[in-house]
Amino acid sequence: MMEKQAMHKTPQVNEVNEFIEIASDFEDPLEVIREALSNSYDAEATWVDIEIKQDEEGRNTLIIEDNGHGMDEQDLASFFDLGNSNKHDAIGYKGHGTKIYYKSDKIRVETVQDGTQIVSVMDQPWETLNDRELPTYSVDTEETDETSGTRIEVHGFRAGQGFDPEQLTYNKIEHYIKWKTIGGSTAWHFDDDFHEFDIEVTLSPHIDDTRENIETSNKLEFPEENLDPDGEFVAERMCKHFPPRELTVTLDDGRELTIEVVGMVGGKEARNDLPTYGKHSAQFGIWLAKDHIKVERYNDAIGADNEFFHFFFIANCQDLELSANREKIRNKSGDVYQAITDELERFMTKVCQDTWYNDYIARRKLEDKKRSVQTQETSLQERLTKTKEQGGLSPSNPAEVIAALERYSANGSPETVEIADFRLDEEVNAIVNTNEGYQNAALQVKLSDFFEDETPLTHIDQFICWKLGDLDALTKIERASYLGEPIRFDFSNNTVTYGEGDAKTIPVLELADKV
Amino acid sequence: MVSFDVIAEAGEARRGQLQINDRTLETPHLFPVVNFYGGGNEPALFGGGIHRTVKEFIVNHPPTTGDEDYSDLFHGVMTSISSLTDYGIREKKLEEYLGNEIREWDKFSDYDGMIFADSGGYKILKQDGELEGEDFKKDIDQDKALDMQLDLGPDIVVNLDHPIHPDDEFEERLEKMEKTAANAGRLAERRDEVDGACYVTVHGYYEAMLERSFDAIEDELGQPIDEVFDGIGLGSLVPRKDNVEVLIEAVSDCRREMQQRGYNDLPLHVFGISGNAMPLLVAVGADSFDSASYLHQAVNGKYCVNLFETVPVEEADLHACDCRICNDGLHRDRMRNRLDDLYQKDILGSVAAHNLAIQQRELRQFRQLIAEADEDQIATYLEEAVKDQKGFRKFAYKLINERIKPYFDDDGETSYA
Numbered sequence: 001m002m003e004k005q006a007m008h009k010t011p012q013v014n015e016v017n018e019f020i021e022i023a024s025d026f027e028d029p030l031e032v033i034r035e036a037l038s039n040s041y042d043a044e045a046t047w048v049d050i051e052i053k054q055d056e057e058g059r060n061t062l063i064i065e066d067n068g069h070g071m072d073e074q075d076l077a078s079f080f081d082l083g084n085s086n087k088h089d090a091i092g093y094k095g096h097g098t099k100i101y102y103k104s105d106k107i108r109v110e111t112v113q114d115g116t117q118i119v120s121v122m123d124q125p126w127e128t129l130n131d132r133e134l135p136t137y138s139v140d141t142e143e144t145d146e147t148s149g150t151r152i153e154v155h156g157f158r159a160g161q162g163f164d165p166e167q168l169t170y171n172k173i174e175h176y177i178k179w180k181t182i183g184g185s186t187a188w189h190f191d192d193d194f195h196e197f198d199i200e201v202t203l204s205p206h207i208d209d210t211r212e213n214i215e216t217s218n219k220l221e222f223p224e225e226n227l228d229p230d231g232e233f234v235a236e237r238m239c240k241h242f243p244p245r246e247l248t249v250t251l252d253d254g255r256e257l258t259i260e261v262v263g264m265v266g267g268k269e270a271r272n273d274l275p276t277y278g279k280h281s282a283q284f285g286i287w288l289a290k291d292h293i294k295v296e297r298y299n300d301a302i303g304a305d306n307e308f309f310h311f312f313f314i315a316n317c318q319d320l321e322l323s324a325n326r327e328k329i330r331n332k333s334g335d336v337y338q339a340i341t342d343e344l345e346r347f348m349t350k351v352c353q354d355t356w357y358n359d360y361i362a363r364r365k366l367e368d369k370k371r372s373v374q375t376q377e378t379s380l381q382e383r384l385t386k387t388k389e390q391g392g393l394s395p396s397n398p399a400e401v402i403a404a405l406e407r408y409s410a411n412g413s414p415e416t417v418e419i420a421d422f423r424l425d426e427e428v429n430a431i432v433n434t435n436e437g438y439q440n441a442a443l444q445v446k447l448s449d450f451f452e453d454e455t456p457l458t459h460i461d462q463f464i465c466w467k468l469g470d471l472d473a474l475t476k477i478e479r480a481s482y483l484g485e486p487i488r489f490d491f492s493n494n495t496v497t498y499g500e501g502d503a504k505t506i507p508v509l510e511l512a513d514k515v
Numbered sequence: 516m517v518s519f520d521v522i523a524e525a526g527e528a529r530r531g532q533l534q535i536n537d538r539t540l541e542t543p544h545l546f547p548v549v550n551f552y553g554g555g556n557e558p559a560l561f562g563g564g565i566h567r568t569v570k571e572f573i574v575n576h577p578p579t580t581g582d583e584d585y586s587d588l589f590h591g592v593m594t595s596i597s598s599l600t601d602y603g604i605r606e607k608k609l610e611e612y613l614g615n616e617i618r619e620w621d622k623f624s625d626y627d628g629m630i631f632a633d634s635g636g637y638k639i640l641k642q643d644g645e646l647e648g649e650d651f652k653k654d655i656d657q658d659k660a661l662d663m664q665l666d667l668g669p670d671i672v673v674n675l676d677h678p679i680h681p682d683d684e685f686e687e688r689l690e691k692m693e694k695t696a697a698n699a700g701r702l703a704e705r706r707d708e709v710d711g712a713c714y715v716t717v718h719g720y721y722e723a724m725l726e727r728s729f730d731a732i733e734d735e736l737g738q739p740i741d742e743v744f745d746g747i748g749l750g751s752l753v754p755r756k757d758n759v760e761v762l763i764e765a766v767s768d769c770r771r772e773m774q775q776r777g778y779n780d781l782p783l784h785v786f787g788i789s790g791n792a793m794p795l796l797v798a799v800g801a802d803s804f805d806s807a808s809y810l811h812q813a814v815n816g817k818y819c820v821n822l823f824e825t826v827p828v829e830e831a832d833l834h835a836c837d838c839r840i841c842n843d844g845l846h847r848d849r850m851r852n853r854l855d856d857l858y859q860k861d862i863l864g865s866v867a868a869h870n871l872a873i874q875q876r877e878l879r880q881f882r883q884l885i886a887e888a889d890e891d892q893i894a895t896y897l898e899e900a901v902k903d904q905k906g907f908r909k910f911a912y913k914l915i916n917e918r919i920k921p922y923f924d925d926d927g928e929t930s931y932a
Contacts, residue, residue: 242923303909346902349909353916354923 016132018082023102023129025325029162032100032154033173034181034293034326036064037199039098041182041218043068043150046197052163053204059105060163062154070113070148073139076120079109080137102126105156107137117144126158169208173201175277177216184220185292186314189244189262194219222264222312223273227356233371235364236267240356242313247347249339259340260292261347263313265357267364271312284309286348288329288340289316296329298341301348310360311351315344393515395445395466398424402443404466404511417464417509427455432462447508448473456483457498463508468494517712517745519782519802523886525893526919527770527800530885533746533782535670535712538629542782543797543878545789546593546631547871548807549573551667552612554602557620561612563602565814568864573626579864581845588871590628591670593805596655596663597635597646606651616668631805632669633786634660636676636695636716637753657698661705671746672709674702676716678751679724689727692718696731703736703743712745714784719751720761722768729772739777746782747773749801753787759910762792763799770800789874791822791907794900795914797881798893809874813867818850822877823904828866838872840865894919 033050040048045068053061071079079098101107102125109120122137129135161167177183177199188194201214226239244262251257268280276283285308286301287294292314299308317340321331331337351357387394395401402419409417420438421431430441439461444450446469468474474489481487488497494508516536523530531542549570553563560570571579573589599609617623617630639646639655646653653659660675675698677691699715706713715732719725729740736743749769755761766785773779782802789806796804809819817825820836828850833841840846846865848854854861877900884892894915901908916922 303906305909342903345905346908350912350916350922353909353913355916355921356923 015082015134016129019099019102019134020129022082022099022324023126029157029159030173030176030180031325032062032157032159033176033201035098035100036152037177037181037183037218038291038293040064040066040068040150041195041197043070044195045149047200048197049200049202051202051204052168052207054163054165054206056206058164059155060157060159062101062157063151064154065149065151067147067149070150071109071111071118072113072116073118073141075113076109076111076118076139080120080122101152101154101157102129102135103158104154106154108153108155109150110152111150112144112146112148114148115143115145117142117146163207165207168203170201170203170211170214171275172277173203174214174216174275175283177201177214178220178275179283179294182291182293183216183218184294185218186220186244186260186262186289186316187292188219190246190260190316220314223266223270226266226270233367235360235367236269238360238363239264239266239270240354240360242351242354245347247343249343251335251339257317257319257336257339257343259343260316261313261344263311263351265310265351265360266312267310267360274312281309284312286311286313286315286344288320288344289314290318290320290322290326292316293326295320295322295326298344301341301344303349303352306352306361311348313348313351315340315347395511397445398422398429398443401445401464401466401511404515405443405464405509408511408515411515413514417462427453428459430464432464434462446470447510451477451482454483457496457504457506460506463496463506465508465510467512468508468510519746519780521780523888525885525888526798526890527767528798528881528885528893529800529802530882531782531802533629533712533803535629536710538627538670540591540629540803541882542802543793543881544591544803545793545871545874545878546591546629546803546805547589547809548598548805549589549592549594550598550601551594551617552599552602552604554604557622560622565810565860565863565867568860569810569867572864572868573628574622575625579861581843583839583843585839585868586626586628588868588875589626591631591803592628593631593633594667595633595635595638596660596667597633597638599663600646600648603649605649609648609651613663613666616666618668629670630667631671631784632664632667632673633805634664634673634675636750637678637787639675640677657701658705660698661702661708665708669709670711671714672702672711673714673716673748674698676718676750678753679718680751681720681754688724692728692731695728696735699732699744700735706743713743714746714748715740715744716748716750716786717769717772718749719769720755720765722772725765725769725772729776733776741778741781744781746784747778748784748786750786752785756788756792759792759795759907762788763795763910763914766796766801767799791904793822793874794877794881794897795911797878798897798914799918806874809870810867812870813863816863816866817870818866819870819873821873822900823907828862836869836873838869838876840869840872890919 036050037048043066045066048064048066051063082099104126105124107122107125111118119140120137122135125135183199188196197218199214199216199218222241223239225241226237229237242263244260247259247261249257249259271280271284285297285299288296288298294314302308302311319336320329320340322328323330329337393400393404395404402422405417405419416433416435418433419430420433423429428440428442430443432439432441440459441462441464442450442460443464445466447463447465448469450463451474468491471491478487478489482498485499490497494510496506496508497503498506516534518534519531521529521531533540533542550563550566552561553566555562560567560574568579572585575584575586599612618626644654646655655675657675661672664672674695677694679688679691695716695718702713717725717728717732719728732740749766752762752765770783773781773783783800784803785796785801787806788796789804789808793804812819812825816828818828818831819825833847833850849857849862849865852862880896884896897911897915901911
């Protein structure tokens with residue numbers, strides 16, 4: 001009998017691959033700014049300066065400096081370790097963010113906490129990882145009189161083309177800060193102890209020298225309200241703030257979720273007071289946020305009756321779960337997400353019933369109509385000028401041919417031809433009352449147009465046209481045949497003779513030289 | 516003796532008491548539509564399958580209803596003279612049936628609810644002004660309609676109307692309004708023959724249309740409506756029943772018109788509408804409704820979970836429902852088809868009673884809220900009712916925002932959540 005052996009094995013992690021994977025997970029090089037701001041915010045800094053430089057060979061250097069509480073050795077370890085954050089109730093609790101810095105030639109950290117300064121350097125992190133080794137970092141500690149704070153230098157940061165002058169501008173960064181980082185926080189609407197801090201971003205002149213550097217705070221502030229501006233075309237300037245609301249939802253299991261919503265509705269000009277970048281339809285709408293950092297939009301919260309880009313609402317909920325790079329919401333299939341979006345839909349439906357909002361939409365519509373009246377005026381002027389040039393009626397459609405026919409009859413025409421019935425879409429479009437009684441007529445601007453459509457002549461008693469049109473085209477038809485039968489156009493007597501043997505002659509009433 | 520007393524108001528919603536002789540009805544009220552004649556003779560309560568089961572509830576017939584008396588679900592019912600021919604009837608039989616008032620038939624002698632006898636204008640108009648039985652066709656004019664209504668022994672009658680349709684040309688609508696007004700005039704002349712309340716119908720989807728309808732009637736009467744009539748009935752809404760916005764506008768504008776003309780003390784009945792729109796229409800001032808939806812849903816095997824949702828009766832969670840029917844073992848067994856020798860009418864009859872109980876429960880709650888005269892509570896109730904009704908809830912929110920309390924003030928202050 002064989003003896004049974006039990007074995008336990010521990011799954012292995014390929015650490016090098018994990019580091020490469022996490023560092024590569026960040027797609028947009030601007031995500032370094034989000035990480036830097038989040039870390040400084042978590043370190044309770046009151047200011048943070050970010051500097052991005054690029055030398056002539058295209059090598060990037062990133063310097064982030066703040067006056068936060070600095071790091072001790074354990075914090076530093078977390079900074080370099082993977083998935084070992086010691087921040088629990090903070091934005092960067094996953095310990096993934098700083099790993100974006102690994103995509104560089106050198107990371108240097110200088111930090112002061114409680115009179116102790118640590119200087120730490122990691123050389124060639126990205127090259128080392130790609131050689132399938134884990135990079136190491138030095139740690140030098142000494143006493144200091146300096147106040148607490150941290151300075152991180154990332155040399156040779158691999159931003160792809162993201163930091164190239166063609167890609168990076170102050171405008172783009174400012175937009176990014178307000179839309180994608182803690183720099184665009186709406187927490188100040190809800191939190192009396194809001195932790196405000198100043199943000200400064202400087203680009204080397206080589207990257208953008210078109211304006212001063214960015215100096216802002218971490219508050220997202222809406223454009224000034226403009227509820228009822230004076231003037232004729234003002235809807236684009238209108239703007240209303242919708243005050244902060246805390247919505248609570250209870251899940252089936254009794255858990256309670258809080259959603260903090262605040263927002264604005266405004267026209268394009270008002271929205272442009274914000275640091276927008278590119279199309280408004282890609283920036284505005286209903287944003288879901290966590291840690292008061294916007295993550296993804298949920299524009300379905302606005303019913304199909306309304307256009308989402310008039311709205312800029314931020315709904316923050318700490319129960320949303322995010323992907324490692326914070327770009328996506330992870331728990332979308334769960335009941336939490338469902339409950340949040342349901343409640344948000346209800347709230348936004350109420351916003352859409354707001355009287356001011358409906359006035360704003362009505363005003364936009366009215367202004368559009370006024371604009372179209374202005375266009376009409378121009379078009380009418382042009383038409384009038386053209387008509388005068390032509391010396392009166394010159395039909396270009398069947399309705400005008402009818403007008404010409406009426407004028408012909410009113411001015412004592414030798415025959416009676418009155419329109420009794422007219423249907424634009426029918427091939428034989430008119431029934432006319434004549435001296436011989438009712439007749440079927442084909443009424444066209446040009447006789448030649450009628451033959452282009454190859455309409456059968458069986459039921460036509462008369463042609464009525466403004467002019468004969470392209471005589472060459474008609475002659476060409478005459479020389480071939482029309483629907484398999486011979487046809488003859490007599491331009492001097494204005495008749496069309498059609499068919500073999502018992503041929504049918506159809507009179508043509510040409511109005512141009514009669515009116 | 517007819518009186519209508521408003522005993523509480525909350526915004527535009529009102530709670531009232533309609534007193535007709537010795538019968539009283541709490542409003543807002545839903546008159547379930549009942550088909551009193553469905554074939555057969557008196558021992559079979561004049562038949563009609565599920566209609567018969569409904570009538571067994573009305574007269575409290577223990578083999579059907581069990582130990583409990585559910586006749587109060589039918590405390591005020593609506594019936595129409597045109598429904599007498601729904602199941603085919605011979606002329607002789609019709610005369611025989613109309614020979615007694617409903618309550619003069621022994622089986623119905625204990626029924627003490629109010630009977631609202633409708634003229635059935637909609638159906639009669641569709642049949643070119645005729646009532647068609649198995650072996651007869653009768654031209655129905657105002658006099659004949661009233662004669663038949665009176666034969667039923669009603670508490671409330673209404674003039675024969677010519678309902679308008681959204682596709683009507685303007686001239687067509689005018690003609691109908693004038694004919695309706697002429698009938699109202701004729702009913703007014705015979706007012707003394709009615710030992711109960713007389714309602715007059717108005718038609719229109721918005722103020723200008725309603726104004727014209729009221730004008731036509733006042734011109735015809737030559738005196739204010741409330742000198743002759745005891746209530747206003749708003750008709751022609753059935754073709755627009757799925758457009759809540761139109762319903763709200765129509766009822767609300769009708770109430771405004773009544774107010775401006777000094778008829779605010781008359782009750783406003785909304786013909787043919789019930790279900791999910793009902794709470795919103797109460798909020799803008801409707802006092803009563805009538806509808807056969809409780810029955811139609813049951814006939815199609817649909818069990819109402821609330822005003823918005825129905826499920827096939829076999830999938831219904833009867834224990835989750837707090838209505839009296841679902842708390843009665845006999846009716847649960849019937850709805851579950853767990854008893855021997857059950858006919859479809861027995862199963863679906865209980866479902867119909869449940870469906871009606873659900874609609875009436877909502878109105879009862881609403882009456883309580885109005886009694887407390889608290890608009891905020893009404894707003895909360897409406898919000899809760901439409902909470903999960905995407906597409907529909909915007910109408911409730913709009914109503915709350917415009918008429919009860921704005922969600923957002925223009926000064927940026929939070930007002931109501």
